[in-house]
Amino acid sequence: MTGWVLMAEAARGPFVESQHFGAAAIAGPEGIREAWGDAGRVILPRSAIKMIQALPLVTSGAADAARLGPEHLALACASHQGAEMHTRRVADWLDALGLSEADLRCGPQMPSDRAAREALIRAKETPTQLHNNCSGKHAGMLTLARHLGAGPEYHLPGHPVQIACREVFEALTGAPSPGYGIDGCALPNFAGRLDGIARAMAWFATAHEREDARSRAAVRLTEAMMAHPELVAGEGRTCTELMRAAPGAIAVKTGAEGVFTAILPEQGLGVALKIADGAARAADCAIAALLVRLGALDAKDPAVRRRMEAAVLNRRGDEVGAIRPATALG
Template identity: 60%
Template sequence: MADPVEMVELWRGPFLESVHRGHAVVCDASGRIVAAWGDPEQLIFPRSSCKMIQALPLVESGAAGAFGLTQEHLALSCASHNGAAIHTDRVNRWLSDLGMTDADLRCGTQVPDDKEAKFALIRSHAEPCQVHNNCSGKHAGFLTFGKHMGWGPEYTEIDHPLQQEIRTVFSEVTGLDTPGYGIDGCSAPNFATTVHGLARAMAFFAKAQPDAASARERAAAALREAMVTYPELVAGEGRACTELMRAMGGKVAIKTGAEAVFTAILPEQGLGVALKIVDGATRASECAIAAILVKLGVLDAAHPATRKRMNAAVLSRRGLEAGVIKPAAALLA
């Protein structure tokens, strides 16, 4: 097994202050590795970077069609959103259309990351609801799939047929049987795979065509297109996923995950990308994914959204430039 490589550096003045190491893979739909850093077979939890995989059964099963889900619904099913009104209003309407309420969710409450939404709760002396959870769109998708299939309400239990279906699909698109799972922050199982396996799954999404004979390919294409059509629903204003997808003109879908995981789907190149920063630092995963996308020719290094994360100035609290966060030599070679 290869050691993680230095991927991101933080310089303060003339001195290297911090280094973030990680693993990353770029591969095609056949599973062939096009580029790799560190150990492609490193076992990881994808966390929220794999939400489009978790949403595949929702679309492939026909549940999304049966309930008239739009691209906005599908984008939210892949989202780690800010809990802004554009997210919570839509999820609340989705639940209402299902004949359900916030109480049917199993993701838990979360203070919204969106400042306006958070301050509105404080001013009204209200508590956050489950719909404010960044995963509430994914869970609304789970509820839709479960209702379509006539399954019971405890859909986050590992032995629930919904999670067993997701496990099967997850193993098939990653190309290896998952060795196990952990419980994600939203209480749903998160299945482990390798960095290579996660990149292989993203390449499957990249090659999927909307008119394919396979229902799974059509589902993958629909989810991918929903993400790039509504990047503001996948994350939110100021977030890396939203801003970088906009910077690439809707040609590439990207998704972050907790503990510094990132994935990317490049349809025109037929490539998938997965990376993991071993210390879990989001600043490093955002810099690293930007560097890889620049290297692959799909992201402009000079775009403001790129510069916000790659070769980005580190400022003092008075706004003085104190340092810079930038890709390490391994990512620039």
């Protein structure tokens, strides 16, 4: 596990049963303040940097031309669970553009929202692209493509939309991306150094101190996420519950394969972490612990405790262990 350090462990009774290793970095405007493991390693940030991908939507003027409000911008940064409150808003957004679900390129996905999933099963219907957890981001990219007069295949790496996303990603992380992997929603996901991603989150956190167009766009996106945490993820989800635990103080975003980012505007700090084995339970635990360490969250808050002391239950519902952060994160 070269370059990785212990981030979380699962205990059953007095025994440590599983361990999750990873790396993390906390950045301020001056650079990296704290790091765990090899924070210089290159990762695929997945959905944890959707706020970066949404910047061209705003800076181009496309968001204002389409009269997008905070709810739209929150959805553009979202990995939602396909609940009715998500799919309805995305459908209305596309309709206002004169587009439809067929114009999306994210592919269908069974919703993780239980009510939406069961409604589809009862109706013997299949999920649509609106249910895809990235449909809000794709609606944003369609909006940008329309504004630029570019073609409909906005998901291709050489499309002007993706070129704009790559340029801003490289600018904020401070280095050229060495390449990309195709994400679950068919978009290129540009790779970058973990510490560079933390610095990008710190840039978002200090955007309110600047007046340039890109910084003003970052403020709008961060404020939209904090104002509508239920649209960024959904009920019961870590992003939503942690933002609700500190209203207006943090914006947090998960990404597949154990990635998490956080923006702390009041402190001017950014956080990025990656769990080596991709375990979401460890990423949830670690991001909560780091935000408690920074004073942004109260360790006694029920939503925080559910992540930092996640109960391990047996089939009877008895608590027989817990998932806890590594002591180095405290």
